[in-house]
Amino acid sequence: MYTVSDLRKGLTIAIDNEPYTVISFEFTKPGKGQGIYRTRLRNMLNGSIIDRTYRSGESLEQAILEQRTMQYLYHESGTYHFMDTKSFEQMGIAEDALGDAANYLIDNVSVEVLFFQDRPIGVNVPNFVNLRVVKSAPWAKGDTSSSDLKTVTLETGLQMKVPPFVNEGELVQIDTRTGSYVTRVKG
Amino acid sequence: MATNWRLASRKRALETRAATINALRDFFRTRQYLEVETPFRIPAPAPESHIDTIPADGWFLHASPELCMKRLVAAGYPRVFQICHCWRAGERGRRHISEFTMLEWYRAGADYTSLMDETEALVTGVVRRVMKRRILTYQGQAIRLAAQWNRLTVEEAYQHYSGVSAEDALGEGTFDERMVRDIEPLLGHPVPTFLYDYPASRGSLARLRADNPSVAERFELYIAGLELANGFSELVDPAEQRRRFEAEEAYRRSIGKPPYPLAVKFLEELQDMPPCAGIALGVDRLVMLMHDTDSIDDVVAFTPEEL
Numbered sequence: 001m002y003t004v005s006d007l008r009k010g011l012t013i014a015i016d017n018e019p020y021t022v023i024s025f026e027f028t029k030p031g032k033g034q035g036i037y038r039t040r041l042r043n044m045l046n047g048s049i050i051d052r053t054y055r056s057g058e059s060l061e062q063a064i065l066e067q068r069t070m071q072y073l074y075h076e077s078g079t080y081h082f083m084d085t086k087s088f089e090q091m092g093i094a095e096d097a098l099g100d101a102a103n104y105l106i107d108n109v110s111v112e113v114l115f116f117q118d119r120p121i122g123v124n125v126p127n128f129v130n131l132r133v134v135k136s137a138p139w140a141k142g143d144t145s146s147s148d149l150k151t152v153t154l155e156t157g158l159q160m161k162v163p164p165f166v167n168e169g170e171l172v173q174i175d176t177r178t179g180s181y182v183t184r185v186k187g
Numbered sequence: 188m189a190t191n192w193r194l195a196s197r198k199r200a201l202e203t204r205a206a207t208i209n210a211l212r213d214f215f216r217t218r219q220y221l222e223v224e225t226p227f228r229i230p231a232p233a234p235e236s237h238i239d240t241i242p243a244d245g246w247f248l249h250a251s252p253e254l255c256m257k258r259l260v261a262a263g264y265p266r267v268f269q270i271c272h273c274w275r276a277g278e279r280g281r282r283h284i285s286e287f288t289m290l291e292w293y294r295a296g297a298d299y300t301s302l303m304d305e306t307e308a309l310v311t312g313v314v315r316r317v318m319k320r321r322i323l324t325y326q327g328q329a330i331r332l333a334a335q336w337n338r339l340t341v342e343e344a345y346q347h348y349s350g351v352s353a354e355d356a357l358g359e360g361t362f363d364e365r366m367v368r369d370i371e372p373l374l375g376h377p378v379p380t381f382l383y384d385y386p387a388s389r390g391s392l393a394r395l396r397a398d399n400p401s402v403a404e405r406f407e408l409y410i411a412g413l414e415l416a417n418g419f420s421e422l423v424d425p426a427e428q429r430r431r432f433e434a435e436e437a438y439r440r441s442i443g444k445p446p447y448p449l450a451v452k453f454l455e456e457l458q459d460m461p462p463c464a465g466i467a468l469g470v471d472r473l474v475m476l477m478h479d480t481d482s483i484d485d486v487v488a489f490t491p492e493e494l
Contacts, residue, residue: 027280030371031407031417032389033363035277053364056237056277057442060191063485 002060004037012044012063015052019044019063019116029056042090044121047096055130066115067124072105073156080105082113082120093120104129104176125176130185198412200486202476203317208270208298211290211470214309220266220292225255227272231450235299235391239276241285242445248274251492254453256293257421263461265295270470278332282413284471284483284490288404293465296421299393299404302464303381306408306416307336310379310473311391325411326474341402344370346384352399352468353386362386375409377388384409391431408468410476418466425457 002013008024009154011022029035042049044063052171054060069089070082072146080102093113095102101123105111112124116165149161154172161179166172189195197201215222233254249255252269259267268469273289305458311332314323323330347352349369357364374380383406387395390403404420422428433451440446474486484490 014338026284027278028367028371029237029278029283030282030363030366031414032237033366034234036256036364038368055363086484 002062004054004056005033006060007039007054012062012065013041014063014137017117019065019121020050044116045097045119047099062153065114067112068115069110070113072107074107074110075102075105080156082098082111085110091120093123097121098123100176100179101125103156104131104174104180106131106156121138126153127175127177127180127181128170129176130187131158131175133166133170133172136166138139138160138167178179192414194488196487197485200474200478200480203478204470204486206317207313207470207477208475210313211270211309213316214312215268215292218266220268220294223256223264223267223269224271225249225252225257225259225269226292226318227274229255231453232449233392233450234432234439234447234455236438239444241274241276247447250275251289252291252465253465256291257460257463258453258456260293260295260463260465261431261456261458266293266459268282268292279491282472282475284487285489286468287483287487290468291465293421293463295461295463296473297464298462299406299418299464301384302420302466303338303383303408303411306381306418306466306468309377309468310408310410310415314477318334323410323476325413325479326481327409328396328474330376330411330476331378334378337375337378339374339380339382340384341382341386342384348373350370357386357388364387364462371409371414372412374412376411377411382409390419391435392422392428393395413472413476414469415472415476416424416466416468420466421460421463421465423457423462425454428457429454445463 007022007025009022013020020043022123023040023042023062025037025039027035028035037054039052040049041052071085073081075098078095080098081090081092083090092167097120104125113120116124131154133152134155137150150164152160152162152166160181162172166184171187173182173185217291227249228246232240232247232250234452238250240250251273253420254270256267256269270290272286274286276285278285287354310336315321323332342353345351347357356365374382384402385405386403387403390405392453393405395404396402396404405413406418408416436447470481471486478486
């Protein structure tokens, strides 16, 4: 149980048995009146956004999320298949529930899968992942006139802006929190 | 660049703040008000349902200097003002900080309507002095201080902006919610608004209107949606005040708040108090208006989080 004074961005709470994450909240209080917390919440199951108002002293139900380490196997027709690295149990997660994480999943990578009441609702990928460039226009060596970033396609299908000297076949490091290129990686 | 660049960047705001406090003092000096200081740590705060104090070594940090200020008026000081820090537990947000600066003043012989006039003169005068103009630009809105200020009853505001009577809103428990959601954001532009005649239950230290005892002679000032001040004609009947304190205190205890002792000395001396009106104005909020910021953090030197 939380009380409204525990509200902060990113807190996960349960409403009607569904997990929500706090996107923003505001404390207001009319003179001599009760404190009011106006919140904006994102449903972690379906991504919908709702506004909720709470009063000072009200309590909020905690959403208990469980994290399991799972290995990504493959995907087909919108479903991503994972295997629990402890129990070897296999499970499919819908693309919608993965969000941006789907962009960083390469075969056999280990990720943390979030569960709410045994339902997988999201995947935490590492902050940095290395992905291979599979499609890129070649860079003419010595061309220093073009400092513009170019768009390449990575092995997961993700398209990304990278510096012009990055070539097809090379590995690049991506910051998954910002979705941006960090550096080239040897290997 | 200073290590504490955030603090360094508040220089202009802190200059506006200092100029504001000087201007406030001058306003009251020219009107023969006596500046007073009363203790911040008190044994028996006024019990209010929705204001929580911070305990301090068995006593409490005051949420307002109200009771001591009224004891001064009762003892024969007809015009007093104070600029001081006040503390309210759990109040933290874009426009709230749990330790803030309050201006309070009390005037014997005044009622809430004449206090509205004086508040108008004060705010207009201070803005003119500090900003050198009569139009305040706040968050993109021009507020015309020299124009006729708006006066709206609480009942009119609920009917007009929220589609219910204030009584019904109280009855269904949505009074505060409707106030912050439907009403407050629309008040106070393009001219400031006095919202007045609050339901009797929302003015535990205010006098009820003789011609309509369902409302208290209480008002709030709004400028550009920002609540700036709260004033009222003071209740001077010790027996009635005692009943209201006991009712508020019973409510507080019923919801598990720490018990307050009854403010016995205040109640004893209240019998000497002449008809009087008093008002509290948030100095940080006034500076926010002049500094054109929607965050109280921008107008204080330090927020609690920065200590």
